[in-house]
Every structure is written in C-alpha cells, then in structure tokens.
Amino acid sequence: AHSYVKYNDWANIEAWVSSISSGNPALISRSSLGKTYEGRNMHLLKIGKNTGSTKPAIFMDCGIHAREWISPAFCQWFVQEAVTTYGSDAQMTSLLDTLDIFVLPVFNVDGYEYSWKSERMWRKTRSRNSGSSCIGTDPNRNFDAGWCTVGASSNPCSDTYCGPSVESEIESQNVANFIRKNKSIIKAYLTIHSYSQLLLFPYSYKYGQAKDHAELTSVAASASEALRSLYGTRYTSGPGATTIYLAAGGSDDWAYDLGVKYSFTFELRDTGRYGFLLPESQIKPTCEETMLAVKYIAAHVQKNL
Ligand code: 0X9
Ligand code: ZN
Ligand code: ZN
Numbered sequence: 001a002h003s004y005v006k007y008n009d010w011a012n013i014e015a016w017v018s019s020i021s022s023g024n025p026a027l028i029s030r031s032s033l034g035k036t037y038e039g040r041n042m043h044l045l046k047i048g049k050n051t052g053s054t055k056p057a058i059f060m061d062c063g064i065h066a067r068e069w070i071s072p073a074f075c076q077w078f079v080q081e082a083v084t085t086y087g088s089d090a091q092m093t094s095l096l097d098t099l100d101i102f103v104l105p106v107f108n109v110d111g112y113e114y115s116w117k118s119e120r121m122w123r124k125t126r127s128r129n130s131g132s133s134c135i136g137t138d139p140n141r142n143f144d145a146g147w148c149t150v151g152a153s154s155n156p157c158s159d160t161y162c163g164p165s166v167e168s169e170i171e172s173q174n175v176a177n178f179i180r181k182n183k184s185i186i187k188a189y190l191t192i193h194s195y196s197q198l199l200l201f202p203y204s205y206k207y208g209q210a211k212d213h214a215e216l217t218s219v220a221a222s223a224s225e226a227l228r229s230l231y232g233t234r235y236t237s238g239p240g241a242t243t244i245y246l247a248a249g250g251s252d253d254w255a256y257d258l259g260v261k262y263s264f265t266f267e268l269r270d271t272g273r274y275g276f277l278l279p280e281s282q283i284k285p286t287c288e289e290t291m292l293a294v295k296y297i298a299a300h301v302q303k304n305l
Helices: 010-023 070-085 090-098 109-117 170-181 213-231 251-258 280-303
Strands: 028-035 041-047 057-062 100-104 186-194 198-201 236-239 262-268
Touching (some): 010 028, 010 041, 070 100, 070 262
8 A cells, every 4th residue: 555654666656646636636637748668657746726827837756766766755745745735834835826846756667666576776767778688778868968978878788878869768758748848837847866965956967057056056055954954964965067976868957958947956865874775764754854945946936937
C-alpha cells in the first residue's frame, strides 16, 4: 500500500496518482506526458485552484535518476502537502490561487521500476543501444544544452551516457515537448535529485555565468537558509559547474536557455553516509525541510510574475 513515509514502488505510485487526483478534484487534474520506452505512462499532476483561465506555472520533476528514491518521495509529499494545507496555510493558498504547479512524480519510470525489481543502483533509462549490449542513457545528459561536450560519456556502458543524439530518449522528449509547448506560462523549472545537499542553478555545461546569476544566487541562498531553519540541514548553493562539476545535457540548463529563468536542481539528503540508500526514517524530515525551500522559490516566482 502507498505510504508517504516509505518508498513506494511504481504500482503504488500509480495507484496514488489515481487516488490523490480523484480525492481532490478541485485542486488536482491529471494527464500524461506520454509513454516511456517500455510503455509505462508518464503521469503528470497539475495542482492549482481552477480560475477558469490559464495561469502561470511551475514545473517540477522527480526521479530523473532511478536510484534516487528520495526524489519521487518528495514529489508525492509535495502534492499531499499542497492539497492538505491549501485553505489553511496562507502561503500555499495564495500560491495555488495564482499559479499552477505541474508535478511529474517519476520522470524515469522504467529505470525506477528496474531499481526496485533488479538493480537498486540503476541510474539511467532502459532503452536498448544499437551496437552495444549495455542498456540505457542518462536522461540528465540527454537534453539540448551543450549536449555531450563535457561531463558526459559517449560510451553506452557508462552511467553518464549522453545517448546517440539529443533527446534520443522518449522520456526526455516527452518532458521537453511539454515544456516547449507551455513555455509562455512556465516560469520555473525545478528538478529533484539526490544526494549531496545542494541547490544548483545554471550553468553546468559551461563556466560562464547565467545572465540572471545575481538573482539566482540570492534566491538559492535564501531557499537554502529556509531549508536549514527546520532541522539545521546545510545546503551549498551555486552554479552547477563550480559547485559540483561541469556536465552537459542537463534539463536545468536546457530549460534555462529556453527562457525559464528560475531553473533549479535540488540534490536532497544526505552527504554520503547513506547516499542513495537514505533510510525511510529520513523521508519525513527531508521532505518537510525541502518544502520550505520549494515554497520560498515559488513565493519568489509569484512575487516576480
Ligand atoms: O549529474 C547529475 O545529473 C546531477 N547529480 S546526480 O548525482 N543526481 O546525478 C547534477 C545535475 C546538475 N545539472 C547539470 N549537470 N545540468
Ligand atoms: Zn540525479
Ligand atoms: Zn507538513
């Protein structure tokens, strides 16, 4: 059965998508971005008060990388927190009255399922590679942002394989197509990973500063401070290239260069003690503290509409 304080497999997440949507028809509508390589549905939830007209929006995805289980757990937590605090929490209410938040609970569904059923440390998609017996592409090296120039591999057996071409993965295509189509309303792009306790913004494919560097630096620092205020968890924030490493083809850089100014990558808990195997006892505190950072960013977006 589904639980917010446990890691949920894909069957439980799909059941949750249905129940949370049907249980909150005034705030949630569901759709699909399309199918994955293996034919699973990329369920998308839109959370927001229906105003009868098109609202500006924030797009957030979780589970680009299969083994980062805390990430989908956060997307589920976020949706639940949004619907249960709407009407009582002034900030959440105002947010959902003004903005729609698109949540993709699991981006790399095939990989996620594989990490449950076969190989816990799987990262990539599950697509076949011609001329190789190695499986999968790193979806976060597959976007059109300096594609495969740096910090990515052209070897299909590598965990950071960039794929045979830009957006070769159907999952990347589905996400990129949706964001391109809704480019005029999407004001922020948030992508949730683990681990390392970082809040990153463009660029990662080059050392050059983003034109919004000053604003992004200050938003990321304040969001990290908000996160830390709950349990003292320390985050480092900064451009990807100088904060972790140069790595091209990421969704954050791609969204930013498309024109989505507020583009952030979260690397959730921890800093390596458990790494990807973060104990379930940390799901609740991790999600609660991350809510504060996401809400800070969302409030900043709202203020700057
Ligand atoms: O390397 C990544 O894709 C991310 N780290 S992870 O350990 N979750 O794999 C960081 C992504 C930062 N952004 C870009 N490289 N564009
Ligand atoms: Zn990741
Ligand atoms: Zn809460």
